[in-house]
Amino acid sequence: MLELRAVTAGYDRRAPVVRDAHLTVTPGEAVGLLGPSGCGKSTLARVAALLHRPDAGEVVLDGTPVRGFRHRAPREQRTAIGVVFQQPRLAADPRLRLADLIAEPLRATGRRASAADRVAELADTVGLTPDLLGRRPHEVSDGQLQRACLARALALKPRWLVCDEMTAMLDASTTAALVRAVEDYRASTGAGLLSVGHDRVLLNRWCDRTVPWEAVAAG
């Protein structure tokens, strides 16, 4: 279970952007969190991905309360969650070739030896052709870069995926392709998904259930 309990979070303690948010994703479940621009849903997604320490409340991951966030999160919790952000350009180190971008989590966790094979496998999963793997982010389109970012998120076989507006910048065909890649991964691993977005039609089509922001957080 990925549980958010009474989470209050933001960037200024006096004016939190998320107040008293409750959300539970059961194993294998796909939950869509639907909210308008600027409501705080990305902040909540960051909390769920252990990338932002809440001011109050707690995150419970598979029964274990999370004690540290960002670099303070224990590795086994940190690597249990894969994250894909809205803007691939801001989420990719411009100096890295796509192959190195995808391999980064593997190297960071001491799996350097198996990285090459795994990268090839991941690239295939997300529909990247081998010639693209040698390029740097400025040499590929947003859609291709987002495919690489999804491959990176899947590299450590996470039990949970947090997708924050993963497809908001992308065209319809790339959106459908990336969602299919996520769903194929979930079908083969039983991973749970929290997909945050503002496209009701997309989330309804993609997720098992879609919850509106008002039902998750207090105004």
Place this chain on the structure above:
Amino acid sequence: MTPAPLLSVRDLSVRFLLPGGRRVAAVSDASFDVAPGECLALIGESGCGKSVLASALLGLLPANARTAGHAHLGELDLLTAGERTLARTVRGRRIGLVPQSPAAHLTPVRTIRSHIEETVARLTGVRGRTARRKAGEQASSRAEFPLDHLDRHPHELSGGLAQRAATALALIGDAPLLLADEPTTGLDRDLVDRTVDELRRHVDDGHALLMITHDLAAAERIADRVAVMYAGRIVELSDAAPFFGSPGPRHPYSRGLLEALPERSFTPVPGLPPELGSLPEGCAFAPRCDRATDICRVLPYLENTVACHHPVPAPAGTSHATRTPEDTRA
């Protein structure tokens, strides 16, 4: 009767010259018109050359770009006009740009109010601090930008609000041609509808709008006509109603794009778009196309509404009358 076009683009091509003599064919032989009171939506996958086309019209291409063809805005050819002409008479005054990434478009160290009031001062006759403040607030409300956020800096805005700030800026000069480059990216559906309806209102007031987008729902809501771009070429140019409704698009790529929508079959077009630096001979879509045959090695030109050797025929009331001799060979 169609009014005379405001913008008339003929055989527009853009090539990027890269080190080592490589050439990237970003846009090839694009021809279209946009008339006052009309919205043309240019749609296609990311990386297909849509934004390059917009940059060409504004004279904002990087130095290694070479253009060919014509783009007439009235008497002026935008492709050959000098930077001085473009900067002083065209940008903001004759063409208003709603940019693709407002976060990069806005100056990070200045508030939104400061952006808007400077634009008001530069492009309109409004003088005096109070009048400018009032005009700035009116401009903000036109684009639904909340007035209590005017004193914020760009990084303090959500993506949606930054987009609305950029839209507000584009509308200030009251330019006859609006060029919107992905104006709805990152906005939620209600906001997309409102942004698009606002742009449509300006079209109905007599502006011409060229909207570049990959958001097909937004295009359907606003466009009178649709141009579909694939690998730098316009492969279909059609009225919006038959394109989005019945009988639907005629180019297999256009059909694939529409079918990828979550409200339709949610199936991606197989494969990836080709590299603009190494386009295949003939039809660039052929490698991804289930209708492709040998003849597709010859480049199809835009005839009637579609550039395809095997377009889906307009069924004219009959269902699935799509069989052609080529199909039986395929």
